[in-house]
Amino acid sequence: MTGPSGRGWSFDRPAQWLLATSLTAVVLVPLAPILYQSVLSDRLYERDTELTLVNYALAFGSDELRATALATVGFVLLTTVLSIVLGTAFAVLLTRTDTPTRSVLHDIVILPFYVSPLVLAFAWAILYGPSGFATVWVRSVLGLPVWQLYTLVGMAVVAAVYYVPYAYLYAIGSLALTDPQLEDAGRIAGAGPFRTLFSITLPLLRPAIAGASLLTLVSAIELLSIPLVLGSPVGVEVLSTFLFATASRSTPHDYGIVAAVSVAMLAVITVLVWLQARITGAERRYVTVGGKAIRGRVVGLGTLRWPVALMLWAYVAVAVVLPIVGIFAQSATAFLSPLIDPLSVLTTDHFRQIFDQPAYVGSIRNSLVIAGVGGLAATAFIGLAVLVTTRSDFPLRGALSYIALYPRAVPGIIVGIGFLWTMLLVPGLGELRNTLLALTIAFTVRFLPIGFGALTPSVLRISGELDRAARVAGATWLTTTRTVLVPLLRPALASAFVLLFVSFVKEYASALFLVTGGSEVIGTTMIELWRQGNSGPVAALSATQLVLTLVAIVVGQRLLGARLRG
Amino acid sequence: MAEGGGDLVITGLVKLFEGGVRAIDDVSLTIARGEFVTLLGPSGCGKTTTLNCVAGLERPDRGRIAVGDLVLTDMSRGLVLPPERRDLGMVFQSYALWPHMTVYDNLAFGLRLRRVSRSDIASRITATLDLVELAGLEKRYPFQLSGGQQQRVALARAVVAQPRVLLLDEPLSNLDAKVRERARFWLRDLQRRLGITAVYVTHDQAEALAISDKVAVMSAGKVLQYATPTEIYERPTTRFVAEFIGRSSFLRGSVVGVHDGRTQVKLAGSGSLLTAVPVGESPVTGARVVLAVRSERVEMRGGERENVVRARIRSFVYAGAEYEYILDTPEGELRASSPRPVSGPDVSVHLPPDAIVVLRDEDA
Numbered sequence: 001m002t003g004p005s006g007r008g009w010s011f012d013r014p015a016q017w018l019l020a021t022s023l024t025a026v027v028l029v030p031l032a033p034i035l036y037q038s039v040l041s042d043r044l045y046e047r048d049t050e051l052t053l054v055n056y057a058l059a060f061g062s063d064e065l066r067a068t069a070l071a072t073v074g075f076v077l078l079t080t081v082l083s084i085v086l087g088t089a090f091a092v093l094l095t096r097t098d099t100p101t102r103s104v105l106h107d108i109v110i111l112p113f114y115v116s117p118l119v120l121a122f123a124w125a126i127l128y129g130p131s132g133f134a135t136v137w138v139r140s141v142l143g144l145p146v147w148q149l150y151t152l153v154g155m156a157v158v159a160a161v162y163y164v165p166y167a168y169l170y171a172i173g174s175l176a177l178t179d180p181q182l183e184d185a186g187r188i189a190g191a192g193p194f195r196t197l198f199s200i201t202l203p204l205l206r207p208a209i210a211g212a213s214l215l216t217l218v219s220a221i222e223l224l225s226i227p228l229v230l231g232s233p234v235g236v237e238v239l240s241t242f243l244f245a246t247a248s249r250s251t252p253h254d255y256g257i258v259a260a261v262s263v264a265m266l267a268v269i270t271v272l273v274w275l276q277a278r279i280t281g282a283e284r285r286y287v288t289v290g291g292k293a294i295r296g297r298v299v300g301l302g303t304l305r306w307p308v309a310l311m312l313w314a315y316v317a318v319a320v321v322l323p324i325v326g327i328f329a330q331s332a333t334a335f336l337s338p339l340i341d342p343l344s345v346l347t348t349d350h351f352r353q354i355f356d357q358p359a360y361v362g363s364i365r366n367s368l369v370i371a372g373v374g375g376l377a378a379t380a381f382i383g384l385a386v387l388v389t390t391r392s393d394f395p396l397r398g399a400l401s402y403i404a405l406y407p408r409a410v411p412g413i414i415v416g417i418g419f420l421w422t423m424l425l426v427p428g429l430g431e432l433r434n435t436l437l438a439l440t441i442a443f444t445v446r447f448l449p450i451g452f453g454a455l456t457p458s459v460l461r462i463s464g465e466l467d468r469a470a471r472v473a474g475a476t477w478l479t480t481t482r483t484v485l486v487p488l489l490r491p492a493l494a495s496a497f498v499l500l501f502v503s504f505v506k507e508y509a510s511a512l513f514l515v516t517g518g519s520e521v522i523g524t525t526m527i528e529l530w531r532q533g534n535s536g537p538v539a540a541l542s543a544t545q546l547v548l549t550l551v552a553i554v555v556g557q558r559l560l561g562a563r564l565r566g
Numbered sequence: 567m568a569e570g571g572g573d574l575v576i577t578g579l580v581k582l583f584e585g586g587v588r589a590i591d592d593v594s595l596t597i598a599r600g601e602f603v604t605l606l607g608p609s610g611c612g613k614t615t616t617l618n619c620v621a622g623l624e625r626p627d628r629g630r631i632a633v634g635d636l637v638l639t640d641m642s643r644g645l646v647l648p649p650e651r652r653d654l655g656m657v658f659q660s661y662a663l664w665p666h667m668t669v670y671d672n673l674a675f676g677l678r679l680r681r682v683s684r685s686d687i688a689s690r691i692t693a694t695l696d697l698v699e700l701a702g703l704e705k706r707y708p709f710q711l712s713g714g715q716q717q718r719v720a721l722a723r724a725v726v727a728q729p730r731v732l733l734l735d736e737p738l739s740n741l742d743a744k745v746r747e748r749a750r751f752w753l754r755d756l757q758r759r760l761g762i763t764a765v766y767v768t769h770d771q772a773e774a775l776a777i778s779d780k781v782a783v784m785s786a787g788k789v790l791q792y793a794t795p796t797e798i799y800e801r802p803t804t805r806f807v808a809e810f811i812g813r814s815s816f817l818r819g820s821v822v823g824v825h826d827g828r829t830q831v832k833l834a835g836s837g838s839l840l841t842a843v844p845v846g847e848s849p850v851t852g853a854r855v856v857l858a859v860r861s862e863r864v865e866m867r868g869g870e871r872e873n874v875v876r877a878r879i880r881s882f883v884y885a886g887a888e889y890e891y892i893l894d895t896p897e898g899e900l901r902a903s904s905p906r907p908v909s910g911p912d913v914s915v916h917l918p919p920d921a922i923v924v925l926r927d928e929d930a
Contacts, residue, residue, distance in 0.1 A: 181662035187649035188656040189676035
């Protein structure tokens with residue numbers, strides 16, 4: 001007797017191969033032209049180019065580039081240290097002590113996670129820049145010396161604020177998984193609450209801290225927005241801004257340098273990502289047997305409760321709340337300064353400048369289309385990919401999950417350049433240039449790892465016996481996926497969709513080289529407006545993006561039941 | 567033994583959960599110095615909460631806990647010593663070995679906090695690891711040990727600082743069945759050799775009976791019976807205890823008379839008369855009672871004239887050491903076991919008077 005699905009043959013394997021091939025293609029193919037260009041003497045689409053190593057010689061021999069690389073290292077390390085210290089401190093204080101108002105603090109400290117780093121950079125510039133509201137207030141009203149935001153340290157501080165949620169969420173996740181009996185055992189052995197904190201709780205966080213550090217390192221290396229907004233105007237360059245500026249010039253010479261620098265960055269980041277995977281693997285040693293999943297005990301801070309809360313509030317107010325308030329204030333005033341009553345210069349001009357310009361409105365529409373339609377398609381694609389890697393007997397599923405996670409190692413700007421060059425090089429793909437489809441594919445590649453990370457734990461929580469039961473009952477892999485796994489994954493898919501929607505609305509780096517007249521997105525338009533020196537419209541567009549993100553999250557949580565957590 | 571060693575006395579302990587549910591409902595226990603006492607009950611009965619209150623990990627709402635002269639908790643004075651000042655040892659269900667420390671450092675942690683000298687630390691750790699048969703594993707990390715070894719390291723860590731009382735929260739539940747049975751003997755042996763007062767929490771009745779000097783059976787936050795294992799097994803005072811420990815059948819009836827210390831009970835179904843040897847106070851004539859009978863005390867040989875019930879075999883299983891039967895009688899279901907197979911289907915069942923426990927009918 002044959003099974004209900006017929007004799008032997010099914011669509012399972014072809015479907016899995018189709019998915020695996022397309023995933024591999026979109027991730028790896030755009031890297032090929034970069035590798036190729038790095039050893040060419042001329043632009044890669046010219047006829048008479050020849051193979052050469054001169055690009056690498058030029059790149060590694062350049063004093064300017066060496067200085068830029070050094071600045072990048074400084075920026076990245078400072079960013080990482082600051083964000084890890086702050087994020088871990090917040091995590092421990094908010095989950096293990098009775099700090100007052102900790103649930104509100106929790107919500108605010110992770111806020112930058114949902115804000116584009118570009119918007120955060122604008123917000124800080126508007127508030128703390130050389131002629132920012134707070135700067136002027138301290139200098140003119142209080143008569144005190146002021147800080148310099150447009151420096152490497154300033155950039156690192158803003159970037160740290162942006163990455164604090166990552167360190168915080170990593171630490172929170174680790175604390176939630178830590179068996180609270182480990183801390184109880186410390187108390188029983190005779191250690192007071194603070195001794196327990198330092199001898200047991202914090203050392204147990206080491207793998208999480210290492211993991212978050214590497215994640216932050218990798219992200220900070222590719223971070224373009226904050227250096228672009230705060231560093232470029234005063235000539236402080238890092239590798240990402242160098243790539244952007246050089247690739248924008250696009251002389252034959254520049255093509256080669258861009259490619260060589262990109263390859264070097266890819267190599268470094270690949271090693272870091274590999275290290276991070278190793279550390280996450282080593283974390284298993286820290287997972288102990290059984291234990292009830294109750295929350296760790298809360299330590300009473302006594303008289304320090306309110307001072308600690310005040311310190312945390314000071315941070316979130318200065319770093320997160322005031323800049324966001326500032327961006328809304330700037331969007332609604334002709335001139336934002338402590339020397340002028342903001343209410344006397346209220347205006348809707350900035351919003352009108354955005355919404356009267358078809359090109360600007362078009363960029364908002366494009367972002368929404370890519371985030372909505374493209375985000376949905378990306379969710380389906382990533383969902384299937386996760387199921388192939390975790391719930392099928394596809395022979396190359398292990399390799400496939402490595403490929404799907406590899407874009408973590410690819411800076412957004414390099415994704416953009418790679419896609420552009422692929423479309424220039426491969427006959428027939430030229431048609432894709434300046435289309436929203438090209439942007440959607442690039443964005444999907446960019447956020448594959450995030451989508452994978454969001455969906456995989458939910459898939460693993462579904463008992464494998466459920467699909468085995470369906471297979472035994474006679475269903476093919478595709479039928480099992482459709483009738484058992486996808487319905488069970490619906491809430492997780494909804495969350496992944498909202499996460500991808502928000503990420504797509506925020507994205508700008510991979511779009512920079514893929515947009516021209518007509519296909520701009522919010523992020524690229526903001527950069528364009530900022531370069532023109534129009535902080536009012538930039539603030540209005542930033543405010544619009546923030547509201548869109550907020551609406552997406554609220555709607556996602558209410559209607560789709562999505563639960564968001566990085 | 568640290569100074570202040572003495573009986574562990576728990577008085578009037580109450581712990582309310584959110585919503586006013588009593589997690590512990592007026593628990594009082596006296597545990598003599600050097601005694602091994604088990605808190606036994608199903609999950610949610612309050613046994614772990616009670617243990618955590620002794621440990622100082624949870625704060626009761628009322629009650630007092632003291633070891634000898636040292637008061638650990640006294641809610642009438644608002645006194646709750648923090649765990650680190652109670653000088654206790656505790657073995658956790660998950661063992662809670664610190665994964666970032668070696669076996670040596672796990673054991674040394676508490677000694678260093680007590681400012682024990684470096685050489686004393688080393689010699690005490692060596693002696694303790696010898697005691698738990700783990701000598702030579704000082705430099706290992708917990709993840710490099712088997713489950714059984716981890717359990718013994720946890721025990722070594724709990725006793726190395728010579729605490730007043732040793733608390734054990736289901737320490738054997740993560741072990742394989744075979745290892746667990748051996749660990750019982752071994753644990754009991756160790757506790758006797760150290761002469762330490764031990765409070766042990768488990769939901770495994772066989773473990774509780776095997777290991778304890780005394781067992782406190784708990785349900786819904788209350789101690790239902792606190793007695794030696796033999797007494798708990800042979801003379802349960804409530805239907806819950808009889809049901810939770812061992813395999814019992816229950817027959818309904820009413821007391822028709824009491825003669826010569828023997829109680830005559832008329833069964834509800836067929837009206838047959840049974841004689842029982844009562845425990846404690848004799849029930850009064852006319853009282854509604856429940857008779858509890860252990861399945862291994864039910865005799866299916868036939869030939870007896872008194873205390874006989876007619877029954878029919880409904881089903882049986884072979885369980886290796888014995889055959890287990892479910893019998894239908896006019897009084898309801900009766901469970902019985904026998905080392906030899908019984909030919910059926912109709913059997914006459916003898917219930918020896920001293921095998922019958924007379925309990926108050928709580929539903930009446």
